Amino acid sequence: MSFDSDAVSLLTFDSYSTIVDVGSTVEALAPHVDDPEYVAAEWRSHSLMYSMAANDVDAYEPFYELNRHALTYALESAGADVSEAERDEILSVYMDLYVFEDVAEGVSRLSDGYDLWVVSNGNPEMLDRMFEVADLHDEVEGYVSADEVETFKPDPGIYTHAADQLDTPVEEIAHVTAGWFDVAGAEGAGMQGVWVNRDDGPYPEFGPQPSLEVDSFTGLADELGL
Numbered sequence: 322m323s324f325d326s327d328a329v330s331l332l333t334f335d336s337y338s339t340i341v342d343v344g345s346t347v348e349a350l351a352p353h354v355d356d357p358e359y360v361a362a363e364w365r366s367h368s369l370m371y372s373m374a375a376n377d378v379d380a381y382e383p384f385y386e387l388n389r390h391a392l393t394y395a396l397e398s399a400g401a402d403v404s405e406a407e408r409d410e411i412l413s414v415y416m417d418l419y420v421f422e423d424v425a426e427g428v429s430r431l432s433d434g435y436d437l438w439v440v441s442n443g444n445p446e447m448l449d450r451m452f453e454v455a456d457l458h459d460e461v462e463g464y465v466s467a468d469e470v471e472t473f474k475p476d477p478g479i480y481t482h483a484a485d486q487l488d489t490p491v492e493e494i495a496h497v498t499a500g501w502f503d504v505a506g507a508e509g510a511g512m513q514g515v516w517v518n519r520d521d522g523p524y525p526e527f528g529p530q531p532s533l534e535v536d537s538f539t540g541l542a543d544e545l546g547l
Contacts (some may be wrong), residue, residue, distance in 0.1 A: 323511060324495075324533035326545055331489045332431060333465075335498035336441040336448065337515055339457055339516035341418035349414035354401045363395035364388070369502070372473035374443055381471040383444035388415055415447060420455045421519070427538020431458035432547045440496065442473050442493045475506025484512075495532070497541060505529045515541060 337343050342366050350357035350364075367386075368391035375381050382390075392412055396403050403411070431437060439457075441448055441464060448464045451457075465483040472478040484491040496507035497515040501524060504514035508529035516524060516531035517538070526529065536539045 324515070324544075328493060329428060329435070329495045329513065330493040330543075331438065331487060332435045333438045333440040333483060333487075333494055333496045333512075334443055334461075335435065335496070335500055336439055336443050336451055336464075337415075337418070338519070339421075339497065339499040340424055340439070340457075341420055341451055345418040346411075346414050348485070349411045353403050353407060354396070354399050356399065360395045360399050360401070364392050364448065365390035365501050366467050373465075373502075376473055376476045381473075383468055384442045384473075385412075385415065385447055388412060416450045417454060418451075418541045421474050421538075423537035423539045424455060427540075427542050428457065428460045429540065430542035431545070434545060437461045438483070438487060440479065441465070442467045444468040459521055474500070475502045475509070477510040480507055480510035480512055484510075497538075501528075504531045504540075508532070517541070 334340060346361045347357045348362060350360050354360045363501040368388050371387045371391055372384065385438055389412055392408060396408065429435065432440060437460060439448065439461060442465060443451065445466055445468060448466055465486050467473050470478055470482045481491060484494060491511040497513050497517060498504055499517045499519050501516065504516045505528040507514040514529065515530040515533045515535060518534055518536055524534065533544065
């Protein structure tokens, strides 16, 4: 890892698993299934799998709808007897996920030195709600959504689109994310990838490696002297 802070003029952030905790879905599932941790893991893994497959088979749907498909699969794989209305109620947790505790302080400190943006697979309705829940409006300038190009991470198109929209050379952007595939996509597109290691686990020995590893947003602020 070789992070060049002098090259960074703008920071972008992932949303789900980075700003808000998709682990919140366990609580929403608990009244409906015997093993909510298993179903939550299946839901998340299939959501990401569908998004990556959509890039290659021309099957784009907004991220909320991909999550609906993934939740349906996860519930069926667990043999859960859940009505359509109950499924939609569970799905709605994506509009009210818990915010990681370090986000408020970290974003406040980082905004003292950089313009901040979100670059996300989420569609606008999801991201508008996340900005409200996480109270991001004062420090974060806005977001770039996969919905704008109908292309999901880690395809390079979403990162280069973000750089174009933000009128910033791609090599001057550091993308901050808890997703290893998102790090790899950002690095492959020419950004510096900052991995937020929220689980204290190893980074996969596959593909581009992060330019910097931190354990939190406040840890990144420390690294950048803010």
